[in-house]
Amino acid sequence: MTNKPLTEPQKKQSDSIVDTVLSGQHGKHSFQTVYTYIHTRIQRGDWQAHAKLPSVRQLAEDTGMHRLTIFKAYQHLKDDGHVYARDKSGYYVQPPTLQVLTNEAELGLPLFQGNLGDLHRIQVKYQFSQALITPNLLPNHYFAEYVKQVFDLYPKLLGTYAPAQGDLELREMLQHYFTDTSQFHVHADEILITTGAQQAISLIAEVWIRPGDHVLIESPAYASALDVFQQKGARLVPMTINANGYDLAQIEQAMKQYKPRFFYLNPTFHNPTGICISAEQRKQLVDLAAQYHCLLIEDDTCQDIYFGQKPPLPLFAYDTEGYTIYIRSFSKYVSPGLRIACIVARPEWFTSLLAAKSLADGGTPLLNQKVFLHYFTSTRLQQHIEKLRIALRIRFEMMDEELSSTGWYYEPPQGGFNLWVRLPDHLSVPELLARCLKQSISFVPGSLFDHHESSKQYIRLCFSFASEQEIRTGIQQLVAIAKDMESNSSE
Numbered sequence: 001m002t003n004k005p006l007t008e009p010q011k012k013q014s015d016s017i018v019d020t021v022l023s024g025q026h027g028k029h030s031f032q033t034v035y036t037y038i039h040t041r042i043q044r045g046d047w048q049a050h051a052k053l054p055s056v057r058q059l060a061e062d063t064g065m066h067r068l069t070i071f072k073a074y075q076h077l078k079d080d081g082h083v084y085a086r087d088k089s090g091y092y093v094q095p096p097t098l099q100v101l102t103n104e105a106e107l108g109l110p111l112f113q114g115n116l117g118d119l120h121r122i123q124v125k126y127q128f129s130q131a132l133i134t135p136n137l138l139p140n141h142y143f144a145e146y147v148k149q150v151f152d153l154y155p156k157l158l159g160t161y162a163p164a165q166g167d168l169e170l171r172e173m174l175q176h177y178f179t180d181t182s183q184f185h186v187h188a189d190e191i192l193i194t195t196g197a198q199q200a201i202s203l204i205a206e207v208w209i210r211p212g213d214h215v216l217i218e219s220p221a222y223a224s225a226l227d228v229f230q231q232k233g234a235r236l237v238p239m240t241i242n243a244n245g246y247d248l249a250q251i252e253q254a255m256k257q258y259k260p261r262f263f264y265l266n267p268t269f270h271n272p273t274g275i276c277i278s279a280e281q282r283k284q285l286v287d288l289a290a291q292y293h294c295l296l297i298e299d300d301t302c303q304d305i306y307f308g309q310k311p312p313l314p315l316f317a318y319d320t321e322g323y324t325i326y327i328r329s330f331s332k333y334v335s336p337g338l339r340i341a342c343i344v345a346r347p348e349w350f351t352s353l354l355a356a357k358s359l360a361d362g363g364t365p366l367l368n369q370k371v372f373l374h375y376f377t378s379t380r381l382q383q384h385i386e387k388l389r390i391a392l393r394i395r396f397e398m399m400d401e402e403l404s405s406t407g408w409y410y411e412p413p414q415g416g417f418n419l420w421v422r423l424p425d426h427l428s429v430p431e432l433l434a435r436c437l438k439q440s441i442s443f444v445p446g447s448l449f450d451h452h453e454s455s456k457q458y459i460r461l462c463f464s465f466a467s468e469q470e471i472r473t474g475i476q477q478l479v480a481i482a483k484d485m486e487s488n489s490s491e
């Protein structure tokens with residue numbers, strides 16, 4: 001079905017699906033009636049990007065049509081890129097992410113114009129854009145056992161709210177875990193359970209950022225955190241991160257000059273570059289933070305995803321003055337479906353964070369916390385993480401092998417999910433992305449992680465989602481597209 005412009009009669013069409021059906025424009029029970037009705041209202045702007053659309057059941061009830069007819073209409077709308085589906089939630093309006101830019105008309109291809117979320121929503125065969133572990137590498141079958149175990153142990157679980165700060169049993173377990181693995185000296189009272197690191201970032205932004213405040217960020221940085229800070233009105237001050245780590249003189253100057261609310265950083269297998277900051281720099285950084293009374297927001301999502309040596313201890317372990325707030329996510333490699341993360345912070349910062357969490361959702365669902373607790377403390381998890389490290393390292397090595405003929409620059413990461421690749425200056429990243437998307441290959445252009453020119457020639461290739469075979473074939477195709485672009489430009 002093609003995306004035709006609206007005709008006058010369509011514009012005048014009633015807002016009511018019942019009227020549309022009764023008018024019998026497309027044959028009384030045709031799925032096309034429903035297709036046109038929804039499509040028209042989206043085009044007219046009645047339902048904006050990401051708005052939830054009426055459910056299949058609701059439309060079936062309103063029209064008297066069979067649910068399968070409605071479902072078929074939604075499937076066609078999805079195939080044509082007008083809506084997208086969320087698991088068990090329904091259908092939503094797809095934002096217009098692909099537009100043909102007239103000034104690049106000679107390319108004859110749509111250039112990607114959206115943000116990271118928009119890019120992730122594009123369905124492709126060779127998925128190198130989403131920094132996710134494929135569910136095929138997670139022990140899905142065993143999760144059910146832990147769910148059952150938890151219901152046996154806590155029969156009233158579903159009848160109980162979780163405390164806003166998080167389940168005490170889980171916080172006590174994490175207290176011991178952090179002491180054993182990361183040399184933290186913390187109490188369970190200094191741990192707040194959150195729904196993913198993303199919520200932790202939002203709570204911190206809510207508590208500390210007022211419009212016009214300065215916030216130090218890495219350049220490049222985790223894009224979704226930047227979006228949150230900007231939405232709160234922060235003025236972002238980029239700090240260089242490269243293979244040598246941070247430029248501490250630059251950070252000191254910025255702390256002095258801007259008196260920032262905080263420095264948000266991701267020092268362990270940094271997203272997107274994969275860089276891991278040395279222990280020496282970590283110590284110097286916490287000293288600087290204490291000297292300039294600048295909070296450090298340490299975001300740690302890949303602590304256990306190392307390929308060789310363990311990374312240095314988190315900044316929090318070196319910080320004796322209490323200027324570090326530590327975010328630790330277990331979503332990626334334990335269970336994205338449970339979405340468990342936590343904030344570790346000294347008491348002086350804790351009260352406002354807890355208040356923000358109470359306002360946000362009153363507590364992360366107890367079921368998720370208990371299932372996480374029992375799975376996390378099992379020997380199976382340890383075995384799983386060990387296997388996962390090997391599987392991810394193999395995937396990285398395959399990607400590395402396939403890229404070896406290109407001469408493109410990248411630092412081999414010692415952990416994490418991504419390769420941060422610098423393309424030669426004569427290769428246009430937007431054009432490469434447009435051509436790759438056309439061939440069902442995705443990656444993230446560096447510009448989405450940075451407003452600085454310096455990241456414009458970079459791309460982030462994630463090796464944790466595609467299968468080994470997809471990595472081989474997809475990267476071969478990506479390299480072939482780049483070579484084709486190069487030979488065309490030299491003709």
Ligand SMILES: Cc1ncc(COP(=O)(O)O)c(C=O)c1O
Nearest residue numbers: 196197198222266271301329331
């Ligand atoms: C650096 C960083 N922080 C936070 C997150 C979000 O983590 P979560 O899934 O726990 O919300 C991600 C996910 O990609 C990330 O890479």
